[in-house]
Amino acid sequence: MNIDEVECCEVKDTHEELVKAVHDKMPSEDKLYDLAELFKVFGDLTRIRILYVLFESELCVCDLASTLDMNQSAISHQLKVLKQAKLVKGRREGKSVIYSLSDDHVRTMIAQGMEHIEEM
Amino acid sequence: MNIDEVECCEVKDTHEELVKAVHDKMPSEDKLYDLAELFKVFGDLTRIRILYVLFESELCVCDLASTLDMNQSAISHQLKVLKQAKLVKGRREGKSVIYSLSDDHVRTMIAQGMEHIEEM
DNA sequence: TAAACACATGAACAAATATTCATATGTTTA
DNA sequence: TAAACATATGAATATTTGTTCATGTGTTTA
Numbered sequence A, B: 001m002n003i004d005e006v007e008c009c010e011v012k013d014t015h016e017e018l019v020k021a022v023h024d025k026m027p028s029e030d031k032l033y034d035l036a037e038l039f040k041v042f043g044d045l046t047r048i049r050i051l052y053v054l055f056e057s058e059l060c061v062c063d064l065a066s067t068l069d070m071n072q073s074a075i076s077h078q079l080k081v082l083k084q085a086k087l088v089k090g091r092r093e094g095k096s097v098i099y100s101l102s103d104d105h106v107r108t109m110i111a112q113g114m115e116h117i118e119e120m
Numbered sequence C: 001t002a003a004a005c006a007c008a009t010g011a012a013c014a015a016a017t018a019t020t021c022a023t024a025t026g027t028t029t030a
Numbered sequence D: 001t002a003a004a005c006a007t008a009t010g011a012a013t014a015t016t017t018g019t020t021c022a023t024g025t026g027t028t029t030a
Helices: A014-026 A030-040 A047-057 A059-069 A074-086 A103-118 B012-025 B029-040 B045-056 B062-066 B071-082 B105-119
Strands: A088-093 A096-101 B089-093 B096-101
Touching: A014 B045, A014 B062, A014 B105, A030 A047, A030 A059, A030 A103, A030 B029, A030 B045, A030 B105, A047 A074, A047 A088, A047 A096, A047 A103, A047 B012, A047 B029, A059 A074, A059 B012, A059 B071, A074 B012, A074 B029, A103 B105, B029 B045, B029 B071, B029 B105, B045 B062, B045 B071, B045 B096, B062 B071, B062 B096, B071 B089
Parallel strands: none
Antiparallel strands: A088 A096, B089 B096
């Protein structure tokens, strides 16, 4: 970062005011960071596929792996990410752990994204 | 991928049926891929910050860089990603290029994400 | 038309992340 | 309680991705 970037554009006065006004309306860096992290969780094909499977039915890790034709370890690792983001939850049932969506909020977000895709 | 992952869990019949039923309801791989790619675009702090700035006002690249205290090249690279995802658009105005949101769909998606964050 | 300005872009480097492999943990069953 | 099963996890590897630097392209102005 050097002075060249800060001193930019010809019309200084109005731009500086605008920049300041916009800057003040920004949410906190923490919130923006968390938001980016949330989207990052959705931004992976494997995790999206896991979520779509869970839209239909709660399932054990093994069946998730089988449905998605991936090995169990990869699925477990991704389930951990989804769980940390509170998008899914797991409960033990005997030897298995059954995973399901945390709440319907996840559906809303994904539906919104799918809508955007289909309009493009 | 080996046979161990496919042959999983004790109760074969019901699980196999379930797995098949779920599998059939999945959207196409292409759509899932596009969806993950879309979320990936939102999943970066710099791009989220750019979008939030553009919520308030359309702006030239230079002012975006100034507002976010980043160099012009980094911003340009990220604007390219956002433009390819059709989340922002740019128009030339003299020496500058003014960027703005493509449509209000972007706001809806981000608002939904922010809601999720704040409920956690 | 040459210089200055604003932006775009390719290459290089660094950092983040997804999958695999090996193995550990927790649960049931023989 | 030992073996089998289901899942979790650390380490290693490969890939992806973000930023920087240098420079190219397009526009205006002196």
